[in-house]
Amino acid sequence: MSESKPKKKRRANFAMLNREVIKPGYCVSCGGCEAVCPVYVISIEQLIPKLVGACISCGACVDVCLRFKQRKEQPKYDDTSLGEIIELYKGHSVFENVREKAQNGGIVTTLLLNAMSKGDIDSALVTGHITDLLSPVPVLALNELDIKKSARSKYTLNPALTKLTSIKLSQKNSVAVVGLPCHIDTLTNAINMKNLGADYRVKYKIGLFCMSSYDPRNFRNIITQKLGLSADELSKTDCARGKFFFVGSDGTTDIKIKECAEAKAEGCKYCKDFSAEFADISIGNVGVDNDSNIIIIRTQAGKELFDLALKENVLDVEKIEQDKWSEVLVAALKLSSIKKKTAKPLPPIETN
Numbered sequence: 001m002s003e004s005k006p007k008k009k010r011r012a013n014f015a016m017l018n019r020e021v022i023k024p025g026y027c028v029s030c031g032g033c034e035a036v037c038p039v040y041v042i043s044i045e046q047l048i049p050k051l052v053g054a055c056i057s058c059g060a061c062v063d064v065c066l067r068f069k070q071r072k073e074q075p076k077y078d079d080t081s082l083g084e085i086i087e088l089y090k091g092h093s094v095f096e097n098v099r100e101k102a103q104n105g106g107i108v109t110t111l112l113l114n115a116m117s118k119g120d121i122d123s124a125l126v127t128g129h130i131t132d133l134l135s136p137v138p139v140l141a142l143n144e145l146d147i148k149k150s151a152r153s154k155y156t157l158n159p160a161l162t163k164l165t166s167i168k169l170s171q172k173n174s175v176a177v178v179g180l181p182c183h184i185d186t187l188t189n190a191i192n193m194k195n196l197g198a199d200y201r202v203k204y205k206i207g208l209f210c211m212s213s214y215d216p217r218n219f220r221n222i223i224t225q226k227l228g229l230s231a232d233e234l235s236k237t238d239c240a241r242g243k244f245f246f247v248g249s250d251g252t253t254d255i256k257i258k259e260c261a262e263a264k265a266e267g268c269k270y271c272k273d274f275s276a277e278f279a280d281i282s283i284g285n286v287g288v289d290n291d292s293n294i295i296i297i298r299t300q301a302g303k304e305l306f307d308l309a310l311k312e313n314v315l316d317v318e319k320i321e322q323d324k325w326s327e328v329l330v331a332a333l334k335l336s337s338i339k340k341k342t343a344k345p346l347p348p349i350e351t352n
């Protein structure tokens with residue numbers, strides 16, 4: 001009887017990432033694969049990861065990708081939960097000049113400014129813009145001005161994690177990373193893989209709530225064709241109560257989110273994480289006044305970052321006792337549950 005040959009394990013490579021994630025439209029342009037490639041042969045071009053050199057089949061891009069992992073492991077999400085919570089707060093920054101330039105209560109910007117001024121972090125991965133708010137640009141902020149300039153939400157796809165390489169090259173070792181749930185998810189994979197030294201370089205993962213991001217070209221078309229606005233005139237974009245709001249020199253224009261559905265990024269249709277469940281601290285606005293934030297502290301690291309700001313009296317916040325959590329989080333729970341229930345299923349893959 002002839003012995004059956006042992007099955008040869010396929011080596012993970014860019015072709016696999018392309019076949020299982022990019023080509024079928026599951027990619028969310030988070031930027032993680034570009035950052036972890038040891039031979040720098042992945043380049044995110046027009047928000048799509050491309051192979052621009054010879055792949056050495058190390059598998060790092062495949063292992064870091066949140067969508068590949070979700071397809072492989074098929075994690076179960078609890079529709080009725082926002083993930084781990086150790087403390088809950090609502091409120092805003094005490095600094096009026098921060099609140100004026102921030103998206104909501106300026107808590108994210110204030111936590112970063114405070115941590116940097118106290119020497120608790122040496123840099124922050126944030127998202128600014130060059131031309132207009134629909135063109136997000138990841139920035140490794142090395143000073144308070146860079147942090148302040150990056151305030152406010154950008155609603156189009158953002159390859160923020162491409163900046164992880166700059167963190168390594170600049171030898172920064174106490175970095176706060178601000179990201180959407182998908183960024184935080186891929187970053188968590190990089191930390192677990194100890195890739196780029198992310199495990200000791202990243203001190204805090206600050207997650208933002210997120211219902212969806214938009215394709216910049218399609219979103220721009222909606223703004224110009226349906227609303228007659230020019231993106232470079234916008235000083236703020238916001239999304240609340242079922243509408244998008246665009247603030248420009250002539251005031252505020254709004255449109256129903258439903259009417260922007262065609263611009264929703266394809267990869268976001270598979271997303272089940274609303275509240276950045278893998279972050280140390282998650283921050284959003286739903287359920288509170290427009291100029292305030294909801295703050296979910298999830299880990300000891302998140303608590304340290306927040307307590308440092310409390311100690312310096314830079315936050316005007318109210319601690320929510322546990323028996324009131326479900327009341328304060330009712331709107332967030334509703335959005336999270338809708339997101340989990342309506343996300344398209346990611347088909348499983350066999351990798352061996």
Ligand SMILES: Cc1cc2nc3c(=O)[nH]c(=O)nc-3n(C[C@H](O)[C@H](O)[C@H](O)COP(=O)(O)OP(=O)(O)OC[C@H]3O[C@@H](n4cnc5c(N)ncnc54)[C@H](O)[C@@H]3O)c2cc1C
Pocket residue numbers: 101102103104105106107108109110125126127128136150151152153154155156157158160178179180208209210211212213239283284285286293
């Ligand atoms: C695409 C998107 C969708 C969102 N959807 C919701 C929602 O449905 N419900 C809700 O309650 N909140 C949502 N938020 C979060 C909300 O808009 C605010 O970011 C949050 O309340 C923090 O407010 P703040 O005043 O503390 O922020 P700020 O102090 O203004 O700081 C904002 C920080 O966010 C970073 N940032 C901006 N845009 C991006 C981006 N695209 N990717 C990564 N980082 C970015 C900036 O670098 C800055 O550090 C969303 C944010 C984004 C970017």
Ligand code: SF4
Pocket residue numbers: 012013014036037038039040041042054055056057058059060061062
């Ligand atoms: S070398 Fe490694 S990280 Fe780079 S493309 Fe190939 S498998 Fe991906």
Ligand code: SF4
Pocket residue numbers: 017021022026027028029030031032033034049064065066067068186
């Ligand atoms: S989701 Fe992120 S890690 Fe995965 S292929 Fe897209 S950019 Fe790369």
Ligand code: SF4
Pocket residue numbers: 028180181182183210211212213265267268271272273
């Ligand atoms: S909906 Fe999900 S995948 Fe899309 S930007 Fe938000 S967190 Fe990322």
